[in-house]
Amino acid sequence: MNINNIIVKNAEGDPDTKATILIKNKIDYTPKVSVIIPVYNTEKYLGECLDSVINQSLKEIEIICVDDGSTDNSLEILKEYAAKDNRITVLTQENLYAGVARNAGMMVASGEYYHFLDSDDWVKCNIYEQLLTNIFETDIVIFANDIYDDITKKIIGRTYLPNYSFDKKIKNIFNITNPNAWTKIFNSQLINKYKIYFQALQVVNDLAFTYICIALTNKIKLLNNSYVIYRTNQCSNLTANRGDKIECFARAIQFLYDSLCKHNIYNKYNQSFLDRVNSSFIYELSYCNDSYEVIKAKLKFIVNDKIYNFLSSLLRPKISIIICVYNGEDYIEQCLKSVIGQTIRDIEIICVNDGSCDSTLSILEKYSCIDNRITIINQTNQGLSISRNNAFLVAKGFYIQYIDADDYIDSFACEKIFTKAFRNKLDMLMIGGMNFDNNNNISCNDYYSFRYIPNDFKDIFNYKDCREFITKIAVSSCLTIYNRDFLVKNKILWVNKKICFEDNLFFIESLFKAKKISILRDKIYFRRVHDDSITQNLEKKFLDKIIIVELLSQMLPRITSDEFINIYMLFYVNILYANYKSFNAQYKKHYKGYLIRVIAKIINTYKLQVSRELELFIKDNFGIYYQEINSARFDIKNFGFHNQIELIEEVDLILPISTNKSNGYNIIGNCNKIIFKNKGIGYLIIELFNIDNIEVIYNKVYLNGKNILKNPIKVNANSSVKIKQFLLKEEILFLNLDYYSGNGKFNIKIRNYRTATNRIELLEHSFKSTNPIWFTNQDGIGSVVIDNNLKTNFKIKIVGDGILMLKFLGIDKRLNDIRVPVYVLYNSIKINGTELLQNPLLSWHDDAYIYKISVKDKQIISVDIDRGHYLYDIKDICKIVPNITHADFYDFNLVIEELKFNIKKNYSYYWFLIMKLIKFIFRSKK
Known part of the structure; x- marks a missing residue:
């Protein structure tokens, strides 16, 4: 040798x-x-x-x-x-x-x-x-x-x-x-x-x-x-x-398994071994072009049964393509052909026929016979968001790709997406797009081609890296690919409503929760621009856009910081206003009141610095008037001994039931600072006690920096101390507590004692407040909801067997203790999907519609309300508006024009004549 x-x-x-x-x-x-x-x-x-x-x-x-x-x-x-x-x-x-x-x-x-x-x-x-x-x-x-x-x-x-x-x-x-x-x-x-x-x-x-x-x-x-x-x-x-070296991977993990067994340490690292196999196998699949059948055949001869069964369970489509279609017979074939012709075969195609009344379903069935990768979900019309949720529930792919039924993708799209997304283990991948019209003229769009994102921007990023241009990122469900496991882990679903512009919520929630995002600048998605598309009919769908922005303002505080909340909210407020200004007079009149309410609420909530023009717009007469005269009230109560209801899906404004003593809060917590505002002249009553007979010692109670206790006191659930202070209207108060409690908690009631209309508004706290969310008396515990949405949806959960009472009425407006009849027109009231009304119903505070039903503990009740605007005559307007707003500087011609415009036009003018006749007869008899 x-x-x-x-x-x-x-x-x-x-x-x-x-x-x-x-x-x-x-x-x-x-x-x-x-x-x-x-x-x-x-x-x-x-x-x-x-x-x-x-x-x-x-x-x-x-x-x-x-x-x-x-x-x-x-x-x-x-x-x-x-x-x-x-x-x-x-x-x-x-x-x-x-x-x-x-x-x-x-x-x-x-x-x-x-x-x-x-x-x-x-x-x-x-x-x-x-x-x-x-x-x-x-x-x-x-x-x-x-x-x-x-x-x-x-x-x-x-x-x-x-x-x-x-x-x-x-x-x-x-x-x-x-x-x-x-x-x-x-x-x-x-x-x-x-x-x-x-x-x-x-x-x-x-x-x-x-x-x-x-x-x-x-x-x-x-x-x-x-x-x-x-x-x-x-x-x-x-x-x-x-290349395709899946055999090398299989030999490697089998050798690792055998070695761990040889050294008697496999059981110790069993789960870690399986986690590693899972992660590495997904990586290797990104380089493998074999079908699943071929991969299984290769694995069968290399690994033992235990590893084979585990790896087989990981074999799923690389991408689930979801196509939701409603009456898309003119476009769906071009879309399906582009998907079926992808250069990688390992995809699944889930088509949702959303109640089409044309030949769409027949076309889908024809293509499903041609390609067994196609799954059809046939359903009644529920809208795009719910359709996508239904498809997502059956999707198995590593990544989810949404395609609109009137669009199409490049033949290499899935291969390029899969290669980049898998190898980088991305949560989201944004892809480039082009526009085209019905004559197949293709044009480039800056928004959909990442013009606003620097070319040298980092390859893998998250939302924190995008601060300078985050609002310029294309918000499009179809131009973003999502990791299915990421969506499941973070419980990200489409909004459960039949509504347009839904991708704003879905995309932004994903953006703020994703840890690994990247961009594929290749223009591989083609968006059809035509007269029937939503983006070309913004004026008709603008109410949906306002609702989406309102939902977004409620969602963002749960997922990101104040800095990004302010960036997004300012952007969307300005967008809404810019859209509104471009409308013709008819549509401006249609949306103005609701738009003002939403924008004003967002600006006040987040203390946004807006332009002088927008500031003057939201201070228009309509903003104040609209909230008052178009509001409705719903009383909810569960009759029975100590029975309750629980609001599962909250709505805009929840107020306590009015009593002849006070409106206030029952506070349970372990903080030491409470900030609140008095809403009317009266006496502040602070009642100190504790729960479950556990003693609490209040050493000092500071109100606006002044100790209002002469000496320390001891209280429990059976003993209490009341402190009374005179309050001015709109006075802000700071309450600080120096206390010791056996369970670390205290129980305080804060009330404004004078008239039924005085209230207290909590500004800052970190405790559980049982009022005004709940009201209670000998007949049960419930809630009062006041809002001025034309559509209101919420769910309640029953606490204790009893009888549920739902009362639908107008808000209680008074002038010198005389009730002003402010009417509400209910078009539809559905309880658990069942319609209660045979005809539209006119109601006000002293003429409420009441519905009762026996309920069981933990039962869920859903309430869906569709309201219209009652059309007042000029005489009523001139009387009611000043009374409910206590204002004398309104331009009544503008108010009249606003009130006379009916947002809900799904009932005839004759209905209003009948309602006015009934009202006239009723008043004449009185």
Whole structure:
């Protein structure tokens, strides 16, 4: 045998191989680190790699380069560098891939630690010196890396490690790091003790090696410093050319499983093993073009039944394409053809026929016979949002793509989407789009082609990175691809309403919850622009847009910071106003009152700084008048002993029932600061006590900084102390408590005692308030709801068996203790979907419509109300408006015009004549 030849030991099950030592290093010391570099056809990058190692500040290293049968000039470069640096050893072998090359390197290595570096990557300065300072009594040091784009010649990202501590062995150990060997240095004693070798696989040869080493020691240290630069987007490495190597992955995980069993530690790491298999398998699938049947056939002959069954359960469509269609016979075929003709087959196509009355369903059925990937959901008309939710419930794909039925996609769209989204484990991927008309004229749109996002913007980002242009990101359900597991985990669904502009809510909630977002600038989605589209009929659908903005203002505080809330709310308020100004007079009159109410509420809630023009607009007469004269009231009560109702879906404004004593709050909590505003002249009554007979000691009670207690007091549920203070209208009060409680909580009642119309408004608190959400008396506990939406939907939950009473009436308006009849016209009242009204119903405070039903504990009741505007005559207007608003400066011509315009035009003029006749007869009799 030639003395320069060595036998290379490989992983168990792989045969031994041979390697030749061409050049032996000439060092006379034991190296601290053996840097082992497999080399295959990397002449373009090899010099940069070797220079980064040779120039390290730690000189006591050896550099072992194993040429893996290169056919370019790589071996000559190695010889040149070995002639210059006596620390370099050069070996050669047949092309047996990186795993065997690393094993060959370990056969001649003598260092205390091993670092396996790829020849197209490089290391940062002083890496080994810095690592050795963190290596005391450590078997493995794991660190981060930068990602370098070989096309743009820029660093485009980096990896990060979790903040785990290895003081105790953690069970989720295989998920602390990716399986690559080059972001770790290994103690050679650990490897030699357990005879751990790389597998002889073309790719994935380091997975088993890395995790076996990690599993056999608890002497591991994580460093979130980046020491290696990983080169991507080059064509020479095996990862870039891995092709369909699902067999290599299967052999790797089977070998890892067998090794864990061999060392009797599989049960300890069972779940971590399965989690790692799940994550790595999804990654490998992104490079695999085989059908699921072919993949299963390959796996069957490699892995055991347990792993096979687990992997089979992970095989699902790469993308679920959801197409919801209503009367789309003119366009749906072009859409379906573009989806069926995708370059990747592994997709599912879910079509929802949303109650079409044309030939849409027949067309869908025809195509489902042609392509078995198509699933049809046939339903009554429920609108786009609910249709998408219904489709999402049956979707199985890793990613969800929504396509409008009148649009189409490029034939490479799914392949490009899947490749980028899967390999980067994205939560969201935004794609480029183009517009086209019915004559197939294609045009570019800045909004849908990312013009407002810098070209050099980071590849992977989240919403915090987008502050400067976040409102310019295209809000489009069809131009964003969503990770299905991300949506499920974060419980993100479409708004459960038949409403337009629904993608604003869905997209923005996803945007603020996503951790990994990216952009695919390729224009692969084609949007049809035609006269029937929603965006071309904004005037007719503007009410929906106002509602969506209102819902958005309620959602944002739950998902993001004040900074981004203000950015979005200011943007949407200005958009609403700009849209409104572009309308003709008819539509302006149609929406003005409701628009003012919503905009004013948002501006006041978030203290937005708006333009002078918009400020004057919302101070228009209509804003005040509209809230008063178009409001309705709903009383809800559960009759029975201590029975209650619970509002599950809140509406705009909830007020306490009026009594002849007060309107106020019953507060249970453990805070020490309460800020509230008095709503009328009266006496403030603060009643101090506690719950469950647990004693509480009030040392001091400060009202606007003044202690209102003469001495400390002790109270419980059976004893209380009342403090009375005179209040002025609109007075803001600060209540601070110095107390001690056995259960850490207190119970306080705050009331304004004078008339039934006085109230207290809480401004800041951190406690549970039982009033004014609830009202109570001997007949039960319930709620009063006041709003001025034309449509009101809410749900209540019954607490205790009883009789539910729902009372529908107008608001109680008085002038000198005389009730002013403010009418409400109810078009529809549905309880759990059942209509209660045979005809529209006219109601006011003294003539309410009452509905009662027996209910059971925990029963859910849904209430859907559709109201219209009652048309007053001029005489009534001139009387009512000043009375309910207490104003004498209104331009009554404008008020009359507003009132005479009927937003709901689904009933005839004759109905109003009849209602006025009834009202006239009623008043004449009185």
